[in-house]
Amino acid sequence: MSFLKKLFSSSPNAPQSHFYSFTVKCNRCGEIIEGRINLSNDLSLDDDGSSYFIRKTLMGNGKCFQRVEVEMKFDASKRLIEKQAQGGTFVE
Numbered sequence: 001m002s003f004l005k006k007l008f009s010s011s012p013n014a015p016q017s018h019f020y021s022f023t024v025k026c027n028r029c030g031e032i033i034e035g036r037i038n039l040s041n042d043l044s045l046d047d048d049g050s051s052y053f054i055r056k057t058l059m060g061n062g063k064c065f066q067r068v069e070v071e072m073k074f075d076a077s078k079r080l081i082e083k084q085a086q087g088g089t090f091v092e
């Protein structure tokens with residue numbers, strides 16, 4: 001995690017809340033895959049106009065080519081309200 005440490009220490013005033021980090025475990029090989037969402041850039045406005053959603057496909061570094069499709073929903077304040085994963089499981 002030295003990369004993240006460096007990133008945050010170089011800009012101490014940048015609010016970390018602009019990023020949402022999560023971890024999923026591949027259902028096939030059990031690999032732990034980390035993902036990160038930029039709440040300022042990556043989210044799309046939902047049809048109802050008052051919430052946001054994102055779809056992301058993750059792949060591990062191992063030899064398994066299982067894709068983990070992640071779908072998340074955020075409210076107007078960009079707080080997570082719903083999440084689901086296909087091909088993997090969220091790790092808290």
Ligand SMILES: [Zn+2]
Nearest residue numbers: 026029064066
């Ligand atoms: Zn896998």
